[in-house]
Amino acid sequence: MHKNILIVGGGHAASQLCGSLLEGGYTGALTLISEEACLPYHRPPLSKAYLSEDKVGPPLLRPASAYGHAQILLNTRVTAIDRTQREVTLSTGERLPYDALVLATGTRARKLPDLPDTLDNVHYLRTHADAERLRDAFTKASSLTVLGGGFIGLEIAATGAKLGKRVEVFENAQRLLARAVSPEISETVAENLVQAGVALNLDCGPVTFDVADQRVTALNTVKQQHPVELLVVGIGAVPEVSLAQAIGLTCENGIRVDSHMRTEDPAIFAIGDCAHFPYAAWNRPMRLESVQNANDQARTLAAVLLDQDPQPYAALPWFWSDQGSLRLQIAGLMPAQGERLIRPGPKPGNFSILHFDQDRLVCVESINAPLDHIAARKLLLKDSHPEKAVLVDPAIHLKTHL
Numbered sequence: 001m002h003k004n005i006l007i008v009g010g011g012h013a014a015s016q017l018c019g020s021l022l023e024g025g026y027t028g029a030l031t032l033i034s035e036e037a038c039l040p041y042h043r044p045p046l047s048k049a050y051l052s053e054d055k056v057g058p059p060l061l062r063p064a065s066a067y068g069h070a071q072i073l074l075n076t077r078v079t080a081i082d083r084t085q086r087e088v089t090l091s092t093g094e095r096l097p098y099d100a101l102v103l104a105t106g107t108r109a110r111k112l113p114d115l116p117d118t119l120d121n122v123h124y125l126r127t128h129a130d131a132e133r134l135r136d137a138f139t140k141a142s143s144l145t146v147l148g149g150g151f152i153g154l155e156i157a158a159t160g161a162k163l164g165k166r167v168e169v170f171e172n173a174q175r176l177l178a179r180a181v182s183p184e185i186s187e188t189v190a191e192n193l194v195q196a197g198v199a200l201n202l203d204c205g206p207v208t209f210d211v212a213d214q215r216v217t218a219l220n221t222v223k224q225q226h227p228v229e230l231l232v233v234g235i236g237a238v239p240e241v242s243l244a245q246a247i248g249l250t251c252e253n254g255i256r257v258d259s260h261m262r263t264e265d266p267a268i269f270a271i272g273d274c275a276h277f278p279y280a281a282w283n284r285p286m287r288l289e290s291v292q293n294a295n296d297q298a299r300t301l302a303a304v305l306l307d308q309d310p311q312p313y314a315a316l317p318w319f320w321s322d323q324g325s326l327r328l329q330i331a332g333l334m335p336a337q338g339e340r341l342i343r344p345g346p347k348p349g350n351f352s353i354l355h356f357d358q359d360r361l362v363c364v365e366s367i368n369a370p371l372d373h374i375a376a377r378k379l380l381l382k383d384s385h386p387e388k389a390v391l392v393d394p395a396i397h398l399k400t401h402l
């Protein structure tokens, strides 16, 4: 049984791990170390409601009292790990011992190498501090340029349009959310944004920037020079693996762990966005960026650390994104190839896309069809496979098949 657990990170995974350890009866030393200034908070609202509200402070995942006897060190970065001594070094210079070390370091925003992020009107969005800075800029700007047609960039674009800004999106791919959703969903999201007044530039090719007086003044494509007042760059995230890499742990698109979240070092574990894990149902390793994955991996690891009949990580992936008036929900993992069928929803414009691998239902994407999403999660977990024709019949509720 572990007696001294150190958690590096102050996000969803770290918070859930604290919660699960305490619920599981852990009484040993427990320390959460976060470089951020506040207790772990809900990150998803930062690109959604938070930007258009005047709330003070981020929505916390748990009140301070829920961390029980855990010691929480904020504004503190772990700068190094000594595997031999089993100690970490903090940005304060202090060294802390551990017998189990958990890396829950998440991701950081992918940066444009040629564009300094210190420019006054350039924004990335990952943390509450980033959101505060962007929200402040929103109050002054009348137009917004978004580079990147992924989930976060488009959520910000939709929020900007709702706030009455002129919004223009530049995306290199031929459709929005190209790596994450089916073409029908991309199309629906695009139509919705255009209806909200957002101008879309797909297949925009490489971009360059004009910079003057500490500001980006224009974004240039081969076709046009677009004046920039406020620029949000949403071109994805990279796993934060620097600590693990420095001590020689294998990192390839994340910190490599086994199905119990263990790295090659028996005293070091990794969970959440930073972990590259084997997913048994797919028979291949992967890394996911979602709240569900961070929480469920934390629960798996808590059982391992508490030695409470730990099971290999096999949770069903699910995800959501709010794109203006559209709620997009995904259950399961989309197959690289396979058949997809549309299940119409209760109202025009609402629908789900059912993905099949051979005859097995493996993934369901839903637009404004939350009941389909909930039923799909249960159906996928149950691993039962009703006839395709029955599944896509909108007259028969998906939950009928449970």
Ligand SMILES: Cc1cc2nc3c(=O)[nH]c(=O)nc-3n(C[C@H](O)[C@H](O)[C@H](O)COP(=O)(O)OP(=O)(O)OC[C@H]3O[C@@H](n4cnc5c(N)ncnc54)[C@H](O)[C@@H]3O)c2cc1C
Residues within 6 Å of the ligand: 008, 009, 010, 011, 012, 013, 014, 033, 034, 035, 036, 043, 044, 045, 046, 047, 076, 077, 078, 079, 104, 105, 106, 107, 125, 126, 127, 152, 240, 243, 271, 272, 273, 274, 288, 289, 290, 291, 292, 294, 318, 319, 320, 321, 322
């Ligand atoms: C704007 C935004 C919107 C999102 N929307 C959705 C959504 O709608 N649905 C969804 O499912 N997911 C969404 N996500 C993704 C989701 O937030 C992440 O998957 C989730 O936060 C992962 O949790 P985590 O604990 O693994 O990492 P994080 O939440 O990123 O936490 C990592 C923490 O570790 C800290 N840290 C890193 N290195 C160190 C160090 N050396 N020392 C101390 N602290 C360190 C970081 O500062 C951070 O606090 C969104 C993410 C963002 C940024």
